[in-house]
Amino acid sequence: MSRCLIPLLVLSLLAVSNAILQGTVDIKRLQGILEEGLKSNDISSLYFSIKGLTQLKAKLPDVCDIIKKIKYDKTNIEQVFHLTNAAALSGCQNSLMPDVLSAPTLVLDREDTTLQEIYFAVYALKAVGRGSVFDKEDALKNLIQLLKKDDSPANYGYVFALCEHMGCAAWTSTHAESALLSADETDGRALHFDGGLPVTSFLLTTILRSYKSLGKPSPLSAEQRHKFGEYLLSRRSVTSPRGAALLLDAALHLADDQPTPIAIVFKDKKYITSESDTIEFSVTDLIGRPIPNLRPDEVIAQSGTRLADDVVVLSKQPLTQKPNEPTTFILNLSKIKAQHGLYKISLSAGSKSANFNIAVLGEIQVSNIEIGVGDIDGTTSPKITTVTYPNKLSEKLHADHLQKVTLKFAARDKWSKAVAVQQAFVRVASAATGREAIYVAETDSSGAYKVDLHVSAMAPHLLAGGAHDVTLLLGDSALAAPLAWTCADLELNFGRDRALGEPAVSARRGPQAEIAHTFRAAEARPARLVSDVFALACAAPLLLLLLLWARLGLNFQLFPPLPLPALSALLFHLALGGSLALYALLWLQLSMFETLRYLLPLGAVTFLAGHRLLRRLGDKAARH
Numbered sequence: 001m002s003r004c005l006i007p008l009l010v011l012s013l014l015a016v017s018n019a020i021l022q023g024t025v026d027i028k029r030l031q032g033i034l035e036e037g038l039k040s041n042d043i044s045s046l047y048f049s050i051k052g053l054t055q056l057k058a059k060l061p062d063v064c065d066i067i068k069k070i071k072y073d074k075t076n077i078e079q080v081f082h083l084t085n086a087a088a089l090s091g092c093q094n095s096l097m098p099d100v101l102s103a104p105t106l107v108l109d110r111e112d113t114t115l116q117e118i119y120f121a122v123y124a125l126k127a128v129g130r131g132s133v134f135d136k137e138d139a140l141k142n143l144i145q146l147l148k149k150d151d152s153p154a155n156y157g158y159v160f161a162l163c164e165h166m167g168c169a170a171w172t173s174t175h176a177e178s179a180l181l182s183a184d185e186t187d188g189r190a191l192h193f194d195g196g197l198p199v200t201s202f203l204l205t206t207i208l209r210s211y212k213s214l215g216k217p218s219p220l221s222a223e224q225r226h227k228f229g230e231y232l233l234s235r236r237s238v239t240s241p242r243g244a245a246l247l248l249d250a251a252l253h254l255a256d257d258q259p260t261p262i263a264i265v266f267k268d269k270k271y272i273t274s275e276s277d278t279i280e281f282s283v284t285d286l287i288g289r290p291i292p293n294l295r296p297d298e299v300i301a302q303s304g305t306r307l308a309d310d311v312v313v314l315s316k317q318p319l320t321q322k323p324n325e326p327t328t329f330i331l332n333l334s335k336i337k338a339q340h341g342l343y344k345i346s347l348s349a350g351s352k353s354a355n356f357n358i359a360v361l362g363e364i365q366v367s368n369i370e371i372g373v374g375d376i377d378g379t380t381s382p383k384i385t386t387v388t389y390p391n392k393l394s395e396k397l398h399a400d401h402l403q404k405v406t407l408k409f410a411a412r413d414k415w416s417k418a419v420a421v422q423q424a425f426v427r428v429a430s431a432a433t434g435r436e437a438i439y440v441a442e443t444d445s446s447g448a449y450k451v452d453l454h455v456s457a458m459a460p461h462l463l464a465g466g467a468h469d470v471t472l473l474l475g476d477s478a479l480a481a482p483l484a485w486t487c488a489d490l491e492l493n494f495g496r497d498r499a500l501g502e503p504a505v506s507a508r509r510g511p512q513a514e515i516a517h518t519f520r521a522a523e524a525r526p527a528r529l530v531s532d533v534f535a536l537a538c539a540a541p542l543l544l545l546l547l548l549w550a551r552l553g554l555n556f557q558l559f560p561p562l563p564l565p566a567l568s569a570l571l572f573h574l575a576l577g578g579s580l581a582l583y584a585l586l587w588l589q590l591s592m593f594e595t596l597r598y599l600l601p602l603g604a605v606t607f608l609a610g611h612r613l614l615r616r617l618g619d620k621a622a623r624h
């Protein structure tokens with residue numbers, strides 16, 4: 001695993017240390033913010049404006065009157081620091097009130113001061129020429145004690161800054177690298193310190209100034225320089241004088257730190273057309289100045305590939321430096337201007353490189369369109385008419401809900417080669433109702449576009465028939481201009497069902513009609529006579545039995561003598577009769593389960609009584 005991880009790690013490190021910034025900090029814009037800030041009534045905004053403009057060596061107006069009258073909190077050490085330093089930078093120390101130094105003196109006498117308060121107090125005193133520190137070694141020891149309590153990046157910055165004043169820059173140089181390592185990384189591409197732009201700007205500038213004063217080479221690696229540059233670019237949309245001054249300070253220091261990070265940006269456009277076949281790039285440092293020690297022939301387009309199919313279209317093509325504009329380099333793409341599409345160009349400047357996406361814009365032409373109306377079932381072949389661009393079909397087309405409108409066309413580039421565009425649509429729209437229906441046109445095997453518009457399918461979208469425009473719409477991200485061609489007038493008739501349009505849609509809402517269920521009608525019965533005869537035929541055996549019984553008469557001779565022996569015989573006959581009655585009830589009203597419930601005891605009685613009766617009859621027969 002480690003064997004494949006290490007090359008990956010090396011690759012990613014190389015990728016970053018070779019990287020190029022794709023943006024610059026706009027100094028002109030920042031200067032505008034700072035000049036606006038000079039009019040502010042807020043002491044902090046005024047201080048940062050004066051500081052930034054001084055750094056740009058811009059001419060400062062007379063601000064002594066403003067400083068004299070500006071409102072501030074005498075007990076707020078930060079505001080006192082801003083006021084005294086604004087006065088020092090603009091040469092207005094005489095406009096300060098004598099009591100301005102009470103807060104800094106108080107802070108330095110206190111036991112529980114923070115490093116930030118010490119920094120503000122010392123530099124406020126220094127601004128009025130009273131900042132001398134007598135026992136430097138003791139002072140540094142105290143600062144280090146405080147740093148041990150809270151070693152945040154901001155606190156390191158305050159100690160580094162105090163060391164600049166006290167003359168302990170050597171201590172800074174032994175601790176700067178570890179402080180730099182405590183920077184946070186975002187997305188593996190940008191470095192900043194906890195605390196955002198203020199802390200990042202403060203630490204970077206104090207460290208770089210200290211190293212410069214010691215005459216030492218920069219402690220920043222190329223990768224760190226690039227990543228801090230990325231962070232500053234991500235903050236370039238600042239709007240306040242404070243943000244502008246902090247960004248400017250950091251950007252100036254970073255750009256001056258050699259070898260400076262290289263930035264390449266598009267000068268204006270990112271595409272070529274058939275008229276202009278070159279793209280201009282600005283190759284500068286972070287703030288838009290030429291790169292020292294970069295030879296013009298070191299700016300090369302290493303490769304160019306088409307994004308759609310990864311085909312390589314150019315390799316190792318040098319850019320030409322524009323006469324009298326040392327930061328502008330021209331890439332001539334006349335070789336690929338006939339093949340419209342999106343391309344990735346890898347540019348290198350010195351040992352650094354970056355990828356840029358560019359577009360070769362084509363022109364699209366549709367010379368004519370074939371249009372016709374035919375039946376949906378194809379029984380009649382449609383009458384095809386050809387319209388040439390940019391005209392409109394002279395006669396109005398009529399189509400009803402049993403018909404379809406067919407359009408056929410080919411999109412060609414400037415060199416008459418058939419091309420497929422990303423978006424090809426046909427729009428049917430009514431000016432009267434403002435409604436429209438849009439259909440996608442697709443190419444067939446020959447590369448021609450064809451659309452069938454079924455009138456009945458349009459009805460739900462257009463709602464009402466009548467006059468409509470038919471417009472062809474073609475677009476592509478690699479097209480110089482999209483195409484919109486209204487090629488025909490179309491009179492639509494949606495038939496009777498759709499004439500009202502709207503209700504058909506609204507009927508879907510609200511309560512639905514009640515559902516009535518109809519059972520199947522009973523089948524016809526036979527005639528009354530037939531059913532009577534059938535019923536008699538079924539009952540015939542029973543009638544016959546009753547008749548025969550009437551003929552034979554009842555025989556009670558074998559009935560046992562009363563009273564006791566006759567009991568079982570009586571019981572048997574009663575139970576048997578009960579069973580028959582139950583059988584009749586089953587037909588008339590009882591359910592099968594009820595019948596079974598009554599039959600069970602009745603059956604048991606019948607069985608026992610019957611058994612006893614039969615045995616008696618058997619005994620009697622044996623005795624005879």
Ligand SMILES: *[C@@H]1O[C@H](CO)[C@@H](O)[C@H](O)[C@H]1NC(C)=O
Pocket residue numbers: 277278332333334
């Ligand atoms: C780009 O190169 C082509 C041929 O190599 C040349 O004809 C054309 O003039 C060049 N374009 C510019 C703007 O220099």
